Amino acid sequence: MNHLLRELGNWIDVRVGYSETLLPMLRHPIPRAADGPMGWWYVFGSASLTFLLIQILTGIGLSLVYVPAANEAYESLVYLDYEHPFGWFLRALHYYAGSGMVVMLLAHMTQVFLHGAYKYPRELTWMVGVVLLLCTLGMFFSGQILRWDPDAYWGLAVAGSMAGRVPVIGPWVVHALLGSEIIGAAALSRFFALHVFVIPGALLTFLVLHLWLVLRCGISAPPAADRPVDPATYEAEYHEELRQGVPFLGDAMLRDLFFSAAAVIVVVAIAAVVGPKGPTGPPDPTLGGANPRPEWPFLWLFALLALSPPAAETFIMLVFPVVVIGILFLVPVVSNRGHRAPSRRPVAVLAVIVIYTTLGALTYLGVTAPWSPEMRAWTSAAIPTDVVERSSPLELQGSLVFQYKNCRNCHALEGVGGRRGPDLTTVGTRLTRDQLIDQVSNGTPGGGNMPAYGKQMSPAEMTVLADFLVSLRPSGQPPAKVWSSSPTTRP
Numbered sequence: 001m002n003h004l005l006r007e008l009g010n011w012i013d014v015r016v017g018y019s020e021t022l023l024p025m026l027r028h029p030i031p032r033a034a035d036g037p038m039g040w041w042y043v044f045g046s047a048s049l050t051f052l053l054i055q056i057l058t059g060i061g062l063s064l065v066y067v068p069a070a071n072e073a074y075e076s077l078v079y080l081d082y083e084h085p086f087g088w089f090l091r092a093l094h095y096y097a098g099s100g101m102v103v104m105l106l107a108h109m110t111q112v113f114l115h116g117a118y119k120y121p122r123e124l125t126w127m128v129g130v131v132l133l134l135c136t137l138g139m140f141f142s143g144q145i146l147r148w149d150p151d152a153y154w155g156l157a158v159a160g161s162m163a164g165r166v167p168v169i170g171p172w173v174v175h176a177l178l179g180s181e182i183i184g185a186a187a188l189s190r191f192f193a194l195h196v197f198v199i200p201g202a203l204l205t206f207l208v209l210h211l212w213l214v215l216r217c218g219i220s221a222p223p224a225a226d227r228p229v230d231p232a233t234y235e236a237e238y239h240e241e242l243r244q245g246v247p248f249l250g251d252a253m254l255r256d257l258f259f260s261a262a263a264v265i266v267v268v269a270i271a272a273v274v275g276p277k278g279p280t281g282p283p284d285p286t287l288g289g290a291n292p293r294p295e296w297p298f299l300w301l302f303a304l305l306a307l308s309p310p311a312a313e314t315f316i317m318l319v320f321p322v323v324v325i326g327i328l329f330l331v332p333v334v335s336n337r338g339h340r341a342p343s344r345r346p347v348a349v350l351a352v353i354v355i356y357t358t359l360g361a362l363t364y365l366g367v368t369a370p371w372s373p374e375m376r377a378w379t380s381a382a383i384p385t386d387v388v389e390r391s392s393p394l395e396l397q398g399s400l401v402f403q404y405k406n407c408r409n410c411h412a413l414e415g416v417g418g419r420r421g422p423d424l425t426t427v428g429t430r431l432t433r434d435q436l437i438d439q440v441s442n443g444t445p446g447g448g449n450m451p452a453y454g455k456q457m458s459p460a461e462m463t464v465l466a467d468f469l470v471s472l473r474p475s476g477q478p479p480a481k482v483w484s485s486s487p488t489t490r491p
Contacts (some may be wrong), residue, residue: 131206306369395471
């Protein structure tokens with residue numbers, strides 16, 4: 001048997017040439033110090049790659065059953081969870097492997113930052129790593145949309161609102177994401193393409209570049225307090241270290257395999273015990289008590305938005321993420337030489353402590369902070385009597401639609417109700433009947449967080465609701481004639 005396997009290997013090698021290409025890569029030398037106890041700091045990158053492979057394999061399996069259609073996506077996930085053999089486990093493994101990949105990437109980048117491994121000549125390696133982190137987060141967000149439940153629906157509404165605030169090109173960006181004026185089948189189809197084709201393609205492309213840069217520039221030796229990085233002498237010093245180095249194909253590779261296997265076992269156990277994430281219900285924006293949350297990597301940003309004053313929202317949505325990403329890219333540009341040892345870089349160590357403490361606190365607040373005050377105002381507070389005391393029978397029917405379609409989750413009347421959207425006490429003075437119908441039917445993906453309700457209401461319900469909304473104006477004041485251009489006045 002050994003002879004046959006050896007002959008088969010030789011036959012493949014002659015035609016593929018793996019002994020001339022793959023084996024030299026695996027045998028590339030690493031500093032001897034990186035092969036000792038300090039080598040455990042270098043295992044997070046390999047674990048991230050392992051989780052990516054699991055993501056690809058489980059994603060292929062899920063794509064054979066999942067239907068990226070607005071009227072079938074939810075049902076296909078329910079089928080996977082409850083009817084398809086081991087479908088629930090496949091979904092759970094896909095989700096928690098993605099979570100593990102984010103954790104390992106953050107651990108890997110933290111280790112690289114603390115050890116100063118981003119310094120000369122590995123600046124570009126760090127920058128490509130930042131792109132890989134962004135691609136991974138993009139996979140996480142687009143994956144949440146594919147669950148097509150209330151969290152996905154409202155999350156997409158918020159994403160549309162954020163994109164709509166981009167100066168000049170905001171409406172174009174919103175239409176590019178959603179594919180239409182409302183959140184529906186076109187949006188789901190586009191996010192399916194992003195999650196399955198576009199983002200994975202970019203991720204694999206930059207991963208190949210990242211691995212090539214690692215081979216080209218080598219693995220950095222563990223930092224020493226008495227050995228700062230000097231670009232003028234680093235190349236000669238590093239090559240001297242490699243003369244006494246050891247091949248990666250040895251203890252270093254075994255260490256990576258052991259840690260990756262242990263990480264996979266943990267993820268498999270979590271997937272088997274906890275089960276898949278969602279879907280929580282059909283994507284109906286009229287469901288009571290809707291209180292969507294983003295995935296855990298974005299909870300810190302959710303907390304900032306939930307707890308900050310409205311005037312700061314645009315800055316947090318558009319400017320703050322760009323600043324954070326820009327800082328990450330500039331780290332190796334600003335500091336590409338000097339000491340690498342954490343003991344000689346107290347500012348870097350303090351920065352890591354402060355950043356993770358802040359992210360942890362904000363993530364906790366993101367779990368507990370309300371998306372909007374008085375989330376259940378529609379169930380506990382009746383429509384004020386003076387609002388409907390002069391209403392016609394049709395307007396009274398419209399007030400019932402307003403109440404029981406959960407409009408008060410987001411909109412207040414006379415200051416009582418939710419505050420996701422504006423107070424509608426005098427909306428009849430701002431929007432005409434036709435404009436109100438268009439607003440409720442199509443939502444405001446480019447200018448607010450309101451999704452489209454056209455498919456959740458019958459024509460009769462839409463008619464009486466419009467009658468009620470038009471009646472919401474001070475006594476004696478005529479209804480609106482012109483639609484205000486201010487987005488803050490739109491329901």
